[in-house]
Amino acid sequence: MMERVYLDNNATTRLAPEALQAMLPFLTEEFGNPSSLHGQGRAPARALMAARHAVLELLGAEADGEILFTSGGTEADTTAIRSALAADPSRREIVTSTVEHAAVLALCDHLERQEGVTVHRIPVDGDGRLDIEAYRAALSPRVALVSLMWANNETGTVFPVEGLAELAHRAGALFHTDAVQAVGKMSVGLRGTDIDMLSLSAHKFHGPKGVGALWLRRGVPFQPLIRGGRQQRGHRAGTENIPGIVGLGRAAELALCVDHGAVRLLRDRLEQGILARVPKARVLGDPLDRLPNTSCLAFDFAEGEAILMLLDRAGICVSSGAACASGAMEPSHVIRAMKVPFTAAHGAIRFSLSRWTTAAEIDRLLEVLPPVVDQLRALSPFGAEEVK
Ligand code: PLP
Numbered sequence: 388m389m390e391r392v393y394l395d396n397n398a399t400t401r402l403a404p405e406a407l408q409a410m411l412p413f414l415t416e417e418f419g420n421p422s423s424l425h426g427q428g429r430a431p432a433r434a435l436m437a438a439r440h441a442v443l444e445l446l447g448a449e450a451d452g453e454i455l456f457t458s459g460g461t462e463a464d465t466t467a468i469r470s471a472l473a474a475d476p477s478r479r480e481i482v483t484s485t486v487e488h489a490a491v492l493a494l495c496d497h498l499e500r501q502e503g504v505t506v507h508r509i510p511v512d513g514d515g516r517l518d519i520e521a522y523r524a525a526l527s528p529r530v531a532l533v534s535l536m537w538a539n540n541e542t543g544t545v546f547p548v549e550g551l552a553e554l555a556h557r558a559g560a561l562f563h564t565d566a567v568q569a570v571g572k573m574s575v576g577l578r579g580t581d582i583d584m585l586s587l588s589a590h591k592f593h594g595p596k597g598v599g600a601l602w603l604r605r606g607v608p609f610q611p612l613i614r615g616g617r618q619q620r621g622h623r624a625g626t627e628n629i630p631g632i633v634g635l636g637r638a639a640e641l642a643l644c645v646d647h648g649a650v651r652l653l654r655d656r657l658e659q660g661i662l663a664r665v666p667k668a669r670v671l672g673d674p675l676d677r678l679p680n681t682s683c684l685a686f687d688f689a690e691g692e693a694i695l696m697l698l699d700r701a702g703i704c705v706s707s708g709a710a711c712a713s714g715a716m717e718p719s720h721v722i723r724a725m726k727v728p729f730t731a732a733h734g735a736i737r738f739s740l741s742r743w744t745t746a747a748e749i750d751r752l753l754e755v756l757p758p759v760v761d762q763l764r765a766l767s768p769f770g771a772e773e774v775k
Contacts, residue, residue, distance in 0.1 A: 389702040392748045396591075397540050397568055397681060397739035398706055402634070403593040409637040410595065413630040421627055422618060431629045438636025442600055445639040446585065447576035455601045455622050456632050460567035461490040463586035463601040464534070466612040466623070467563040468494055471532035471584075472504065474561070474608035478531035480505040482560070484517055484546075485724040491534055491565055492720070505529070514673045515544035515725050522551065526558035533562045537569035537585075541721040541737055542672030543681025545573070552581035561607065567591055567599070571642040572650075572678050583607045589631065593741070594638030598631030645742050651679035653749055654740050658682045660753040665760050669731060671722070680740040685722075685731035689763040694736050697759045703752055706737045 393401070413434065419427030421435050439454045457463045468481065468491070483495055485508045498504035507525035510518050517535070526533070533555040538545045552562035563584040569575050570585075571592025577585065584607065588599035603609060603622075615624030662668055667687040686694065691707035698705055717723075718732040727735070738752070 392703045392751055394738045394740060394744070394748070394752065395704045395706050396741040396744075397543075397737065399590045399596065400593045400741055401743070402595055403638055403641055405641060406594055406634040406637040410630040410634040413633050417629075421629060422616075431627075434629060434633050434636070435627060438632045438639075441636040441639040442587070442602070445570065445575075445642055446587075446602055447574075447578050448602060451578060452602050452604045452607075455603060455619055456627060456635070457599045457601055457623060458597055458628070459590070459599040460488075460565065460586050460588035462612070463567075463588070463599050464488075464490040464563075464565050465494055466601050467584040467586060468498075468532060468534055469612055470608075470610045471561045471563065472498070473610035475531055478529055478560070479503065480507065480527070480529045480531065482507045482509065482522070482525045482530055482533045482535075482555075484509045484511060484535055486511055486515060486539055486541075486544075486721045487534070487536055488540055488565060488567065490567075491536070495534075509535075511544075511724055513725055513727070515539060515542045515671070515721070516673050517546055517551070523554060526554060526560065528559055530555075530558055530560040533560050535562075535564060537564045537566040537575065538573065538678045538681075539672070539721060540568045541719060541735075542683045542725075543568075543678035543739075544673040545569070545676040545678065547676075548582060549580045552583075556581045568678065568681075571638070571645070572680050573647055577602065577604075589635035589638055592638055592642050595631050595634040598628050598635050600635065647679045650740055650742060650744070653744055653746060654680055654682050654738075656746065657738055657740070657749045657752065658684070660749065661756060664753060664757045668760075671725065671727060671735060682738045684736055684738070685727060686734035686736070686760050687730045688767045689734040689760050691734050691736050693763050694734065694756075694759055697762070698752075698755065701755045701759075703755060706739070707735060 417430045419431045421432040442454050443449045495506045499506045509522045537548050548564045555562040561583045566585045567588045570587040583604045585602040590596040611622050613624050669685050671683040695707045722732050722735050
Protein backbone atom coordinates (compact mmCIF):
# COMPACT_ATOMS: atom_id res chain seq x y z
CA MET A 388 0.00 0.00 0.00
CA MET A 389 1.12 3.54 -0.77
CA GLU A 390 2.62 5.33 2.26
CA ARG A 391 0.51 8.34 3.10
CA VAL A 392 2.18 11.73 3.42
CA TYR A 393 0.37 13.52 6.23
CA LEU A 394 0.66 17.31 5.99
CA ASP A 395 -2.47 18.23 7.93
CA ASN A 396 -1.13 18.51 11.46
CA ASN A 397 -3.16 21.62 12.25
CA ALA A 398 -6.30 19.50 11.82
CA THR A 399 -4.98 16.80 14.13
CA THR A 400 -1.79 14.89 14.87
CA ARG A 401 -0.77 11.28 15.27
CA LEU A 402 -0.78 10.09 18.89
CA ALA A 403 2.78 9.85 20.22
CA PRO A 404 3.62 6.19 21.05
CA GLU A 405 4.90 7.34 24.46
CA ALA A 406 1.53 8.98 25.17
CA LEU A 407 -0.28 5.77 24.23
CA GLN A 408 2.00 3.73 26.50
CA ALA A 409 1.36 6.11 29.38
CA MET A 410 -2.40 5.91 28.83
CA LEU A 411 -2.75 2.11 28.60
CA PRO A 412 -2.58 1.27 32.32
CA PHE A 413 -5.39 3.76 32.98
CA LEU A 414 -7.58 1.97 30.46
CA THR A 415 -6.86 -1.36 32.14
CA GLU A 416 -5.67 -2.12 35.66
CA GLU A 417 -5.58 1.46 36.94
CA PHE A 418 -9.26 2.05 36.27
CA GLY A 419 -9.98 3.75 39.59
CA ASN A 420 -11.75 7.00 40.23
CA PRO A 421 -9.28 9.68 41.34
CA SER A 422 -11.83 10.95 43.88
CA SER A 423 -11.98 7.54 45.66
CA LEU A 424 -10.39 7.38 49.08
CA HIS A 425 -9.29 3.74 48.69
CA GLY A 426 -6.20 2.30 47.05
CA GLN A 427 -7.68 1.97 43.56
CA GLY A 428 -8.06 5.73 43.34
CA ARG A 429 -4.48 6.49 44.30
CA ALA A 430 -2.64 6.00 41.00
CA PRO A 431 -5.24 7.95 38.96
CA ALA A 432 -5.13 10.81 41.50
CA ARG A 433 -1.34 10.91 41.32
CA ALA A 434 -1.42 10.75 37.51
CA LEU A 435 -3.84 13.68 37.42
CA MET A 436 -1.47 15.75 39.49
CA ALA A 437 1.54 14.77 37.38
CA ALA A 438 -0.28 15.73 34.16
CA ARG A 439 -1.19 19.08 35.67
CA HIS A 440 2.46 19.77 36.43
CA ALA A 441 3.57 18.70 32.97
CA VAL A 442 1.12 21.11 31.31
CA LEU A 443 2.11 23.95 33.64
CA GLU A 444 5.75 23.33 32.82
CA LEU A 445 5.07 23.37 29.07
CA LEU A 446 3.37 26.75 29.50
CA GLY A 447 6.23 28.08 31.63
CA ALA A 448 3.73 28.85 34.34
CA GLU A 449 4.49 26.51 37.21
CA ALA A 450 3.78 28.95 40.02
CA ASP A 451 1.33 31.31 38.39
CA GLY A 452 -1.87 29.46 37.87
CA GLU A 453 -3.90 26.32 37.68
CA ILE A 454 -4.98 23.86 35.05
CA LEU A 455 -8.55 22.87 34.41
CA PHE A 456 -8.88 19.76 32.25
CA THR A 457 -11.64 19.92 29.65
CA SER A 458 -12.97 17.89 26.74
CA GLY A 459 -10.79 19.89 24.33
CA GLY A 460 -10.11 23.32 22.92
CA THR A 461 -13.74 24.18 22.23
CA GLU A 462 -14.80 23.59 25.82
CA ALA A 463 -11.79 25.51 27.14
CA ASP A 464 -12.67 28.50 24.92
CA THR A 465 -16.34 28.35 25.92
CA THR A 466 -15.48 28.11 29.62
CA ALA A 467 -13.13 31.12 29.44
CA ILE A 468 -15.56 33.35 27.58
CA ARG A 469 -18.63 32.48 29.64
CA SER A 470 -16.70 32.69 32.90
CA ALA A 471 -15.46 36.22 32.14
CA LEU A 472 -18.98 37.39 31.30
CA ALA A 473 -20.41 35.83 34.44
CA ALA A 474 -17.64 37.24 36.65
CA ASP A 475 -18.62 40.87 36.08
CA PRO A 476 -22.21 41.31 34.90
CA SER A 477 -21.68 45.08 34.58
CA ARG A 478 -19.37 44.49 31.59
CA ARG A 479 -21.30 43.25 28.57
CA GLU A 480 -18.80 43.59 25.74
CA ILE A 481 -16.27 41.19 24.23
CA VAL A 482 -13.37 42.02 21.93
CA THR A 483 -12.19 39.33 19.52
CA SER A 484 -10.95 39.15 15.91
CA THR A 485 -12.46 38.24 12.55
CA VAL A 486 -10.05 35.30 12.16
CA GLU A 487 -10.68 33.31 15.34
CA HIS A 488 -11.62 29.65 15.22
CA ALA A 489 -15.33 28.82 15.12
CA ALA A 490 -15.01 27.72 18.76
CA VAL A 491 -14.80 31.42 19.64
CA LEU A 492 -16.64 33.07 16.76
CA ALA A 493 -19.77 30.92 16.81
CA LEU A 494 -20.09 31.41 20.58
CA CYS A 495 -19.65 35.19 20.16
CA ASP A 496 -22.34 35.21 17.44
CA HIS A 497 -24.66 33.36 19.80
CA LEU A 498 -23.92 35.68 22.74
CA GLU A 499 -24.65 38.68 20.54
CA ARG A 500 -27.89 37.32 19.15
CA GLN A 501 -29.31 35.57 22.19
CA GLU A 502 -27.76 37.19 25.24
CA GLY A 503 -27.39 40.86 24.41
CA VAL A 504 -23.59 40.92 24.48
CA THR A 505 -21.83 43.46 22.23
CA VAL A 506 -19.02 41.85 20.23
CA HIS A 507 -16.17 43.80 18.63
CA ARG A 508 -14.57 41.75 15.85
CA ILE A 509 -11.22 43.39 15.10
CA PRO A 510 -10.17 43.11 11.44
CA VAL A 511 -6.79 41.97 10.09
CA ASP A 512 -4.66 43.21 7.21
CA GLY A 513 -3.74 41.32 4.03
CA ASP A 514 -1.09 39.35 5.94
CA GLY A 515 -3.48 38.40 8.72
CA ARG A 516 -2.04 40.87 11.26
CA LEU A 517 -4.42 42.41 13.78
CA ASP A 518 -5.42 46.06 13.26
CA ILE A 519 -3.94 47.45 16.48
CA GLU A 520 -5.60 50.85 16.17
CA ALA A 521 -9.03 49.27 15.84
CA TYR A 522 -8.17 47.07 18.83
CA ARG A 523 -7.21 50.03 21.00
CA ALA A 524 -10.38 51.84 19.97
CA ALA A 525 -12.58 48.90 20.97
CA LEU A 526 -11.19 48.66 24.51
CA SER A 527 -13.26 50.41 27.17
CA PRO A 528 -14.51 49.88 30.73
CA ARG A 529 -17.50 48.05 29.23
CA VAL A 530 -15.31 45.20 27.96
CA ALA A 531 -15.37 42.08 30.12
CA LEU A 532 -12.98 40.03 28.04
CA VAL A 533 -10.59 40.10 25.12
CA SER A 534 -10.28 36.73 23.37
CA LEU A 535 -7.56 36.59 20.72
CA MET A 536 -5.85 33.52 19.35
CA TRP A 537 -2.12 33.05 19.83
CA ALA A 538 -1.63 31.47 16.38
CA ASN A 539 -4.03 31.14 13.50
CA ASN A 540 -4.98 27.61 12.50
CA GLU A 541 -5.12 28.38 8.77
CA THR A 542 -2.20 30.71 8.10
CA GLY A 543 -0.09 30.17 11.22
CA THR A 544 0.05 33.95 11.78
CA VAL A 545 1.09 34.66 15.35
CA PHE A 546 -0.62 37.50 17.20
CA PRO A 547 1.56 39.48 19.67
CA VAL A 548 -0.59 38.34 22.57
CA GLU A 549 1.72 39.57 25.33
CA GLY A 550 1.34 43.21 24.21
CA LEU A 551 -2.35 42.76 23.41
CA ALA A 552 -2.94 41.40 26.91
CA GLU A 553 -1.19 44.38 28.47
CA LEU A 554 -3.50 46.74 26.59
CA ALA A 555 -6.55 44.74 27.69
CA HIS A 556 -5.51 44.99 31.34
CA ARG A 557 -5.06 48.73 31.05
CA ALA A 558 -8.76 48.87 30.12
CA GLY A 559 -9.61 46.60 33.07
CA ALA A 560 -10.61 43.68 30.82
CA LEU A 561 -9.59 40.05 31.25
CA PHE A 562 -7.48 38.50 28.49
CA HIS A 563 -8.00 35.00 27.10
CA THR A 564 -5.95 33.43 24.34
CA ASP A 565 -6.94 30.44 22.23
CA ALA A 566 -3.50 28.84 22.02
CA VAL A 567 -4.79 25.56 20.59
CA GLN A 568 -2.48 25.84 17.57
CA ALA A 569 0.42 27.50 19.36
CA VAL A 570 1.01 25.03 22.20
CA GLY A 571 3.43 22.33 21.09
CA LYS A 572 4.16 24.08 17.79
CA MET A 573 6.11 27.05 19.16
CA SER A 574 7.35 27.96 22.61
CA VAL A 575 4.76 29.72 24.71
CA GLY A 576 5.81 31.30 27.98
CA LEU A 577 3.18 32.70 30.30
CA ARG A 578 5.45 33.89 33.09
CA GLY A 579 5.44 37.67 33.41
CA THR A 580 2.64 38.19 30.88
CA ASP A 581 -0.81 39.72 31.41
CA ILE A 582 -2.56 36.68 29.94
CA ASP A 583 -5.33 35.53 32.29
CA MET A 584 -6.61 32.41 30.55
CA LEU A 585 -5.23 30.10 27.86
CA SER A 586 -6.88 27.23 25.96
CA LEU A 587 -5.06 24.21 24.60
CA SER A 588 -5.98 20.89 23.05
CA ALA A 589 -4.02 17.62 23.30
CA HIS A 590 -4.74 16.29 19.82
CA LYS A 591 -2.94 19.22 18.20
CA PHE A 592 0.39 18.13 19.68
CA HIS A 593 0.38 14.33 19.55
CA GLY A 594 -1.90 13.74 22.50
CA PRO A 595 -5.31 12.04 22.35
CA LYS A 596 -8.50 13.62 21.02
CA GLY A 597 -11.28 14.82 23.29
CA VAL A 598 -9.07 16.28 26.01
CA GLY A 599 -7.69 19.75 26.54
CA ALA A 600 -7.12 22.31 29.22
CA LEU A 601 -7.82 25.84 30.30
CA TRP A 602 -5.01 27.55 32.17
CA LEU A 603 -6.23 30.11 34.70
CA ARG A 604 -3.97 32.70 36.24
CA ARG A 605 -4.06 32.53 40.02
CA GLY A 606 -6.77 34.81 41.40
CA VAL A 607 -8.65 35.30 38.12
CA PRO A 608 -12.40 35.41 38.81
CA PHE A 609 -13.95 32.16 37.65
CA GLN A 610 -17.39 30.69 37.10
CA PRO A 611 -17.70 27.03 36.07
CA LEU A 612 -19.35 26.06 32.80
CA ILE A 613 -20.26 22.58 34.05
CA ARG A 614 -21.63 22.28 37.56
CA GLY A 615 -22.08 19.14 39.60
CA GLY A 616 -19.59 17.22 41.72
CA ARG A 617 -16.50 18.67 43.36
CA GLN A 618 -14.03 17.36 40.80
CA GLN A 619 -11.27 19.79 39.85
CA ARG A 620 -12.16 21.87 42.93
CA GLY A 621 -15.65 22.45 41.58
CA HIS A 622 -14.29 24.28 38.55
CA ARG A 623 -15.35 21.55 36.13
CA ALA A 624 -17.67 18.87 37.42
CA GLY A 625 -17.61 15.30 36.14
CA THR A 626 -15.26 12.37 36.66
CA GLU A 627 -12.01 13.20 34.95
CA ASN A 628 -10.99 11.54 31.67
CA ILE A 629 -7.92 10.02 33.29
CA PRO A 630 -6.48 8.14 30.27
CA GLY A 631 -6.91 11.25 28.12
CA ILE A 632 -5.41 13.53 30.75
CA VAL A 633 -2.44 11.19 31.20
CA GLY A 634 -1.92 11.22 27.41
CA LEU A 635 -2.10 15.01 27.43
CA GLY A 636 0.48 15.19 30.21
CA ARG A 637 2.89 12.87 28.40
CA ALA A 638 2.39 14.78 25.13
CA ALA A 639 3.17 18.01 27.00
CA GLU A 640 6.45 16.53 28.34
CA LEU A 641 7.42 15.46 24.83
CA ALA A 642 6.47 18.85 23.35
CA LEU A 643 9.06 20.51 25.57
CA CYS A 644 11.80 18.70 23.64
CA VAL A 645 10.62 19.54 20.09
CA ASP A 646 13.15 21.24 17.83
CA HIS A 647 10.90 23.88 16.25
CA GLY A 648 13.84 25.13 14.16
CA ALA A 649 14.12 21.78 12.40
CA VAL A 650 10.40 21.83 11.58
CA ARG A 651 10.77 25.38 10.26
CA LEU A 652 13.64 24.32 7.97
CA LEU A 653 11.47 21.63 6.39
CA ARG A 654 8.52 24.02 6.09
CA ASP A 655 10.78 26.52 4.33
CA ARG A 656 12.00 23.78 1.99
CA LEU A 657 8.36 23.06 1.15
CA GLU A 658 7.49 26.71 0.64
CA GLN A 659 10.54 27.67 -1.40
CA GLY A 660 10.26 24.49 -3.41
CA ILE A 661 6.67 25.24 -4.36
CA LEU A 662 7.32 28.91 -5.14
CA ALA A 663 10.21 27.86 -7.40
CA ARG A 664 8.16 25.25 -9.25
CA VAL A 665 4.65 26.70 -9.44
CA PRO A 666 4.11 30.13 -11.01
CA LYS A 667 1.49 32.46 -9.52
CA ALA A 668 1.61 30.92 -6.08
CA ARG A 669 1.71 33.10 -2.99
CA VAL A 670 2.23 32.54 0.70
CA LEU A 671 -0.59 33.76 2.95
CA GLY A 672 0.00 34.99 6.50
CA ASP A 673 2.48 37.17 8.32
CA PRO A 674 5.88 36.79 6.62
CA LEU A 675 7.66 37.68 9.88
CA ASP A 676 5.74 35.81 12.53
CA ARG A 677 4.18 32.50 11.62
CA LEU A 678 4.04 29.07 13.22
CA PRO A 679 7.14 27.15 12.12
CA ASN A 680 5.06 24.19 10.92
CA THR A 681 2.42 25.98 8.82
CA SER A 682 2.37 27.13 5.24
CA CYS A 683 -0.78 28.40 3.62
CA LEU A 684 -0.31 28.86 -0.11
CA ALA A 685 -2.76 30.23 -2.62
CA PHE A 686 -2.61 29.16 -6.26
CA ASP A 687 -4.21 31.57 -8.71
CA PHE A 688 -6.72 30.04 -11.11
CA ALA A 689 -6.89 26.66 -9.40
CA GLU A 690 -9.61 25.39 -7.08
CA GLY A 691 -8.31 24.49 -3.60
CA GLU A 692 -10.79 21.66 -3.15
CA ALA A 693 -9.70 20.12 -6.44
CA ILE A 694 -6.01 20.38 -5.51
CA LEU A 695 -6.82 18.70 -2.20
CA MET A 696 -8.65 15.81 -3.94
CA LEU A 697 -5.90 15.22 -6.50
CA LEU A 698 -3.22 15.30 -3.81
CA ASP A 699 -5.30 12.88 -1.78
CA ARG A 700 -5.40 10.53 -4.73
CA ALA A 701 -1.60 10.62 -4.69
CA GLY A 702 -1.65 9.82 -0.95
CA ILE A 703 -0.89 13.34 0.28
CA CYS A 704 -3.17 14.80 2.98
CA VAL A 705 -3.55 18.57 3.13
CA SER A 706 -6.37 20.96 3.90
CA SER A 707 -8.04 23.71 1.92
CA GLY A 708 -8.70 26.53 4.38
CA ALA A 709 -9.91 25.34 7.79
CA ALA A 710 -10.68 21.66 8.09
CA CYS A 711 -14.19 22.44 9.21
CA ALA A 712 -14.69 24.58 6.06
CA SER A 713 -13.74 21.69 3.77
CA GLY A 714 -16.61 20.57 1.64
CA ALA A 715 -17.84 24.15 1.19
CA MET A 716 -16.71 25.93 -1.97
CA GLU A 717 -16.55 29.33 -0.26
CA PRO A 718 -13.12 30.60 0.79
CA SER A 719 -12.80 30.35 4.56
CA HIS A 720 -13.64 33.29 6.84
CA VAL A 721 -9.90 33.77 7.47
CA ILE A 722 -9.06 34.09 3.76
CA ARG A 723 -12.01 36.45 3.31
CA ALA A 724 -10.97 38.54 6.32
CA MET A 725 -7.51 38.96 4.74
CA LYS A 726 -9.14 40.16 1.53
CA VAL A 727 -7.09 37.76 -0.56
CA PRO A 728 -7.74 38.57 -4.26
CA PHE A 729 -10.55 36.53 -5.76
CA THR A 730 -8.32 34.65 -8.25
CA ALA A 731 -6.23 33.26 -5.38
CA ALA A 732 -8.81 33.02 -2.59
CA HIS A 733 -10.36 29.89 -4.10
CA GLY A 734 -7.00 28.19 -4.49
CA ALA A 735 -5.72 28.24 -0.90
CA ILE A 736 -4.12 25.12 0.51
CA ARG A 737 -2.78 24.64 4.02
CA PHE A 738 0.26 22.44 4.54
CA SER A 739 1.00 21.74 8.21
CA LEU A 740 3.99 19.69 9.29
CA SER A 741 4.84 17.79 12.44
CA ARG A 742 8.09 16.85 14.12
CA TRP A 743 7.88 13.56 12.24
CA THR A 744 7.62 15.07 8.77
CA THR A 745 10.63 14.05 6.66
CA ALA A 746 12.53 15.72 3.82
CA ALA A 747 11.54 12.77 1.61
CA GLU A 748 7.87 13.54 2.24
CA ILE A 749 8.37 17.19 1.31
CA ASP A 750 10.17 16.11 -1.87
CA ARG A 751 7.30 13.80 -2.75
CA LEU A 752 4.90 16.74 -2.45
CA LEU A 753 7.20 18.89 -4.60
CA GLU A 754 7.08 16.20 -7.28
CA VAL A 755 3.31 15.69 -7.22
CA LEU A 756 1.96 19.22 -6.70
CA PRO A 757 3.21 21.17 -9.77
CA PRO A 758 1.56 18.89 -12.38
CA VAL A 759 -1.65 18.85 -10.29
CA VAL A 760 -1.85 22.66 -10.34
CA ASP A 761 -0.97 22.73 -14.07
CA GLN A 762 -3.68 20.22 -14.84
CA LEU A 763 -6.33 22.24 -12.99
CA ARG A 764 -5.27 25.54 -14.50
CA ALA A 765 -5.56 24.00 -17.94
CA LEU A 766 -9.24 23.40 -17.14
CA SER A 767 -9.83 26.96 -15.92
CA PRO A 768 -11.26 29.40 -18.48
CA PHE A 769 -8.57 31.96 -17.47
CA GLY A 770 -5.85 29.88 -15.87
CA ALA A 771 -3.86 28.57 -18.82
CA GLU A 772 -3.52 32.01 -20.41
CA GLU A 773 -2.98 34.01 -17.23
CA VAL A 774 -0.14 31.97 -15.80
CA LYS A 775 1.99 31.94 -18.96
N1 PLP B 1 -9.15 26.69 18.42
C1 PLP B 1 -8.33 26.52 17.37
C2 PLP B 1 -7.45 27.64 16.94
C3 PLP B 1 -8.34 25.32 16.67
O1 PLP B 1 -7.54 25.15 15.62
C4 PLP B 1 -9.20 24.27 17.11
C5 PLP B 1 -9.27 22.99 16.37
O2 PLP B 1 -9.14 22.96 15.16
C6 PLP B 1 -10.02 24.50 18.22
C7 PLP B 1 -9.96 25.72 18.86
C8 PLP B 1 -10.95 23.44 18.75
O3 PLP B 1 -10.24 22.47 19.47
P1 PLP B 1 -10.91 21.04 19.80
O4 PLP B 1 -10.97 20.31 18.51
O5 PLP B 1 -9.98 20.39 20.77
O6 PLP B 1 -12.24 21.31 20.40
